[in-house]
Amino acid sequence: MKTALITGANRSIGFEAARQLLQQGYYVYLGARDLARGQQAVAQLHAEGLTQVEPLQIDVADPASVAAARTALGQQTEVLDVLINNAGILGGMVQPATSTPVSAIKEVFETNVFGVIEVTQAFLDLLRRSPAPRIVNVTSGLGSLTLHTDPSWKYYAVKGAAYAPSKAALNAYTIMLAYELRDTPFKVNAVDPGYTATDFNHHSGPGTVADAAARVVKAAVLGPDGPTSQFFSDDNAPDTGISPW
Incomplete structure (x- = not known):
């Protein structure tokens, strides 16, 4: 049975991605910063008859938590087939480049960029043991530098000094990671789930969580x-x- 770890999976897109992978026969480690919330999410999936899932406490912005999660997961499995770096934060809705505190920008980067790197490096040894490892970095269309310079783009006016640059940096890391692993069975990709109605954006997006998660899962199960x-x-x-980068 293939195994998958999803960070930030106790709600929204991460939770739905867990559900969809379970429906495809994967064993899912549902990552959650708050273990109690992770346990509640797992209980909901169990109630739906999806039982090949268990919670894993992991705060991607805390290196000690990531290390503890790696130890805990290593006691459960010797192989990890899929890593979905889904955990992310917005950092507030207004982020002017001229006045957003550097501390606020650093906070977003800690989760959205450095957290992804921390988790990826920590679990890479388990992924290397898979015959077909997949890494999916959940990004945003707002991470496209090309589109941010195109006045005709529908989201052209949606600018910000923290969130969008963090996703652009995540995209860059994805390219570097994929290049380093290019001569191996790894598939490393960035996926924009789309502007989706979630708690993340106060349910302002037009897309559905099911469709968003399906985009993420599609990259996780690539042949x-x-x-x-x-x-x-x-x-x-x-x-x-x-998307253009």
Whole structure:
């Protein structure tokens, strides 16, 4: 049975991605910063008859928590097939480049960038033991530098000094990681789930959690001929599904 770890999976897109992977026969380690909330999420999935899941306490912004999670997971499995770096924070709705405190920007980067790197490096040894490892970094269309310079882009006016740059940095890390692992069975991709109605944005997005999670899961279950080092975004590129960086 293939195994998957999803960070920030006790609600919204991460939770739905866990559900969809469970429905495809994966054993899921549901990562949650708050263990009690992770246990509640697992209990809900169990109630739906999806029992191959257990919670894993992990705060991606806390290196000690990541290390403890790696130890705990290593006691449960010797192989990890899928890592979905889903945990992320917005950092507030207004982030002017001229006045957003550096401390606020650092806080967003701690989770959205450095947390992803910390988790990826911590669990890479388990992933290397999989015959077909997959890493999915959940990004945002707002991480596209190309589109941010295009006045015709529908989200052109949605600027911010913390969140969008953090996702651009995450995209860059995805490219570097994919390049380093290019001659291995790894598939490493960034996925924009789209502007989705979640707690993250006060349910302002038009997309559904089910559709958003399906985009993430699609990259998590890529076959051996699937692409790597791509920026998938049905929202920004409905024709091709590949967003410009």
